[in-house]
Amino acid sequence: MIRVYNSLTKRKEDFTPLKEGEVRMYVCGPTVYDLSHIGHARSAVAFDVIYRYLKWKGYQVRYARNYTDIDDKIINRAREEGVPWEEIARRYIRAYDDDMRALGVEPPTYRPKATETIPQIIRFVEVLIEKGHAYTVEARDAEERGAKDVYYRVRSFPSYGKLSGKDIEELEAGARVEVDERKEDPLDFALWKASKKGEPSWESPWGRGRPGWHIECSAMSQSLLGETLDIHGGGKDLIFPHHENEIAQSEAATGKPFVRYWLHNGFVNINKEKMSKSLGNILTIRDVLRDYPAEAIRLFLLSSHYRSPIDYSPEALNEAEAALDRFYLTMERMERDWPDVVYKVVEDEELKAYLEPYTKVMDDDFNTAALIGLIYEKVNEANRLMDRASKEGADDEFKRVMPLMRRGFVELGRFLGLFYRSPEWYFEEKRKRISISEEEIEQMIRERDEARKRKDWKRADEIRAELFRKGIVLEDTPKGTVWRVK
């Protein structure tokens, strides 16, 4: 039984999807007006693991993650650059997709765009008006005469505030939004905005206009996944007002519960501070990808629980990379030194029993941090067993356990998106980061071997030190000298 922390009830609950064996999940994707940062990566990776884990557990999962491709920020950006807004949206959707691919994030089942959901959005707004949850007002500065804005009537939804724990009266009192006399209530939010001159617009019953931000998620999730979702995710900062408003829209329109389990991921901080444009400490996914292997970034992100804040630092990424090296070094040793043992086929039942402790921590609110801890205990154990076997020979227990371990790593890696490569592939990738050629390295190693044969330790150590400066580590093994990237 999977248990999840539900932001709505603020408790961990047993996870039972509405329809047995099927999970419908929706996660708020990016507004595509700029390159995505490491915080977007965290959200995407966290829900990627949840998605994969649910599938791995045997659920049939339908997962939607949207692109908000129409928004003030996109329009502003287009204006600044003097290009059509569509171009901005297209450019950053592509950039986001590239980043996700680099990070090994699986594409969701559906990737809807707001601009491709306009008819559903319009229909949704109409329903809200029909049911008395929305009203139109005369638009200001509209391009088209007589065009209307549509607002959601927050007071018409009694449980408004149930997700964010906010009290409508207190929100009212502390409202920082500028007063707009056309609105019945300062808290009312836009469902549809009449477009101004030069803005993108669509035909609607209220004249040419464009959708508000919150409505697109309600409309997209409903049209793709139905009226009640099992899981809805996003960053913690979306709880209010975005997700609160989604609930108000969807539940007012359908009369049914919108979401069974609300999941929210924590932030990536830099020096304990939230990343923000104003602080100028935004770190794009690309920035980080330039300095570290994508898998190390994933390991860093998954080494903390998804709800906790994590602090980004070069040291933290270096540690993640070192830990990954350790894993692949061990895997390499297993496959290279004990091929007859580790590749032995393991029975499904046996594997299942072996993985039990691992799935137990994942079942507990997707605790990837604890899982990674367990994996590294096994890395240690694998090395210990191999140390012993190489001295005393491989006994039956060794032959039984080693294939399970190898297979276990691979299996767990399937939903973590980690530990799934061959060691050759992993180290090959690291080699791309160094400037010295393999021929040069081999040449220097041969030279060093000569020196070693002469017992010219001084010269041998010089060569080793020189390679080290170039990012190459040498290891003298009984089978000869091997090298790898630092």
Place this chain on the structure above:
RNA sequence: GGCGGCGUACCCAAGUGGCCUAAGGGGGAGGUCUGCAAAACCUCUAUUCGGCGGUUCGAAUCCGCCCGCCGCCUCCA
């Protein structure tokens, strides 16, 4: 001001009533191996979980107060 979260070793980070006399990674000290290293392994590095009280047979885990940090309340992953 309202709402929410966090504070575990030198650093990162699990654990949230008894498997904890507290995982895992990094770092440090010593050792095995080695020409010396590296890698790997072994031992050590929190009798203690921000502080003070309380509940309990039993608390890092529950409750209260205090201290410190952070987020949301406006666009935001």
